[in-house]
Amino acid sequence: MHFESWNEFLTMGGHGLYVWMAYAVTFIVFVGSYVSVRVAARRQVRELTWRSSTDSNVNS
Amino acid sequence: MMLVRLLGREIKTVLRHRADVLNPLTFLFLAVMLFAVAVPTRDADSAVYGGAFLWLIVLLTNMLALDGLFRRDYESGVLEQIMATAQVPFLFVGLRIFMQWLSGGFLITLLSPLLCLLLGLPFEIFPVVVLSLLAGTPALSLLGAIGAALTVGFARGGVLLGLLVLPLYLPVLIFGAGVINEQLVGVGGTAQLYWLAFISMVALTIGPFATTAGLKISLQMQ
Amino acid sequence: MMLVRLLGREIKTVLRHRADVLNPLTFLFLAVMLFAVAVPTRDADSAVYGGAFLWLIVLLTNMLALDGLFRRDYESGVLEQIMATAQVPFLFVGLRIFMQWLSGGFLITLLSPLLCLLLGLPFEIFPVVVLSLLAGTPALSLLGAIGAALTVGFARGGVLLGLLVLPLYLPVLIFGAGVINEQLVGVGGTAQLYWLAFISMVALTIGPFATTAGLKISLQMQ
Amino acid sequence: MSLKTFWHKLGSPRWFYQISAGWIIGFGVAAMVLLLVGTVWGLAFAPADYQQGNSFRIMYVHVPAALVAQSLYLGMGVAGVVLFVWRMKLADVAIGACLPLGMLLTALALFSGGVWGRPTWGTWWEWDARTVSTLVLLFLFIGIFALREAIEDVELRARASALVAIVGTINIPIIKYSVEWWNTLHQGSSLFLTKKPAMPAEMWLPLLVMILGVYCFAGHNVLSRMRIEVLRRERNTQWVKALFTD
Amino acid sequence: MIKLSQLSCRRGEFKLFAPLDLTVAAGQYIELTGPNGAGKTTLLRTLAGIYQQYDGAFEVEDFLFQGHRIGLDGLLNPLENLTWHAALAGTVVQDEQLREALRRVDMLNYALTPVQAMSQGQQRRIAMARWLLGDARVWLLDEPVTALDSAAQTLLLEMLQSHCAADGIVVCATHTPLDLPGKQSLQLSAVTQ
């Protein structure tokens, strides 16, 4: 482990603000795009199941 | 009164469809970037050029958007209908100019701090830049509309538009860039700011009328 | 052969009517004058800005003229006829691009010494400016035509055109302004000149084909 | 299965839907592991840079974002060629899927670069070779995005964005070279797979892990967006209906 | 009520037709005929106040004008176009009236499609819906039959008949005669250039 203590790890020799800001935004970007795809997929599944169930009983 | 309600509805409909808001902004950022790339040295007085260039590019973006302002309505016969049916045609023409300013000049003003950042202008003059743009861009749209109205009849009006409109734009540019330079040098540029606002007022009074007259002339040629 | 004679006649007819030659020039002179007015200090290194600014304005003028390049033929049905009747449509599209370059880029190149004078550039770099414009402007017209072809279908294509085309213009601007700066500093800028010519060659190969494909797409929307 | 049959099968959306499930899970897991290991390694264990101190750790986020963003654009160019030459509908689905992540990663590269520049160059924004080429990349992405927004018709939108992607890709090397020539204040490209990297091994190894991690993430994200688009486009076909009648 | 006294239109310094004198009472249908280039469009645009190079005088009550051009904004859909036109004429229309007009021209299921994504005849039908909404007494129509299919042509005849019956006036340039009661034909003779 490069750093001796936790709080040194956090301050990063004075550059902590920048490093954590960059990593925070990266985390948001990655998780955000993952979640948005998941939500879109789930919404589509709900929509398609609803459509096909109404279609099936319409023409059955 | 009744007319205001009507105009409200027109703004909603026109805005929803034609305010392709995103494009003028990205075009502007690109142009600013091209400037910063083209100008190799970065030093104090480059800020002066930066300010002047910002105004020049706002002016050119405005002209690019103006060229198409009336052309489509001219070809489709909508202008014909405005002149034939409306009791107060200059009101509807004025509304179209307002829409163009809203999705052009006004938006640029809102985002000008970002542009200043890219141009490397010092922080303290950001408010002045915003103010100068706010005061100046209405004049750009109004005066530009006159040129657009007159040249809509010609096939390649775009560049003739430049010819007609640039002399009208000259004072706006001089004062706009002037405000920024004065501020940079420290001498308060408020005098130019008032001049800008004054030009916009004058443009507001003559703009819609002159544009309507210009459109009437172009319609004779159709 | 026969086709060349035909094209000769086409150039004559199109040139006589549509090369509103005067306009790109006047627009350019006005823009250069605006620059001279906007930039208060006149000193040695302003020549650097002058060179960069000249290229930037040539680029933006080109874009202004491009916006209307295909729009009128699109509306009048002439583009429809080209795609329907011509065995080799990209030839006639290429010819239109050539006409636009002739009355735009090429003309600016011919008159650039005058512009350099206005911008206060030293005499000895006039030939370099002319050469760089000659090598660079074909690429501007050819690449710009691709953007114009794709955006002709949209109402306010002008600014979307800027968005599509400016990134492609960046290298031309960098090398164009670069050649002038190198020359000013005394280091021979010939390498960049070859790069400009190379970009124009690449643009010549992909330009007409991509533009024709773009026009075909826009015609589907009519 | 020979490449020929693979290529032929790629034409059928249904086949793509079936095989992509496995790939998405594979990429997802790999990305999770690689990114976790890479971040921890880069943040906590890699030695500090003797000049920049710890701020160089932003590189582990900045470089992968920039590289993957560029490869996504090149991927769109390739998909454009596939669409024009072989008229494959899936290529348009690919372009539509790469676009959002590409824009996001370019913006991330710009942001992280700016944040990194603050302590090292003293300003948030510095006009130099790398910054300009990334900004141009962002505008190339926005150009295609704006064009796709402007065209409703699916087939026309496909051909128009394919054309712009191809022309853009042809220009990327020219833009890169012109920007490089123009002035390179930016740190020389220190990581070439061919020559020995300027950084010590324990510095660029986590970078390699992060780059692979982000590539896997991109694979996962793009493929899942493609699956959604394929389902949307084939929603009226029998096989999709059969899938969803429980 | 329309009154023309010694009205003749000019293109540059070239007179298009001999000066006209005409008074049109309520309920009448004037059919403007003449060869191509006789000046029918120019006359109608003059009466509509768009074209201003004429000699003599004329008076026209509140009118609506339909030229060779459709006059609709291609980006907006029929509902928005019709609302905008009503605002132009200073009248306020409820949504119900708009739908009724579109139903009458059989374009209700295109109510939300941008006008540019329609066929020539469909766009013409939207323009016809516009006439129904205004309360203009005088209709100035320039070749309204263009691009209309047989169903739309019969609808056009019905609309003109009911407008004239309600004391309205129709002045219509056309190359295919329309049999309406009380038709008065106005022949513009072509002048060689």
Place this chain on the structure above:
Amino acid sequence: MIKLSQLSCRRGEFKLFAPLDLTVAAGQYIELTGPNGAGKTTLLRTLAGIYQQYDGAFEVEDFLFQGHRIGLDGLLNPLENLTWHAALAGTVVQDEQLREALRRVDMLNYALTPVQAMSQGQQRRIAMARWLLGDARVWLLDEPVTALDSAAQTLLLEMLQSHCAADGIVVCATHTPLDLPGKQSLQLSAVTQ
């Protein structure tokens, strides 16, 4: 010779009409009829190679196409436009042939006027002159009767008759039936959206 096999056009993913099978021999006149929005223009633009969103296949020999749009450059005068079109089709025409074509459509004295300074009907006549110059065997015409006065309508009929007589083929979308010998009508039924 024209051959359609299972040809149907699409707007987005919406099919406009049922697939068509048709073989047209030399000398025949096909009249395309159907309500507004049936897809006549789309079919003609597909046959002319302008519109590419179709299913099925078709073959058309060398053809000329006349759409709703005039297809002439407004800034150029008729002579220049006709020369340009001939160059487009790859044929060379002498001045004499141009004047003869303009004389036939009675537009000789407008030979030097820019096309944009002409009435709708006059512009249509210049387009008709263009048909005379090319040697295309197949004529694809979209509502050619628009804006033509009675004299021009009779001229149109004569031209179509002599073209068919000379083993040419005419495919014409129109709302007003044209009585030509050997007429075969092709009805496109409208599909509700």
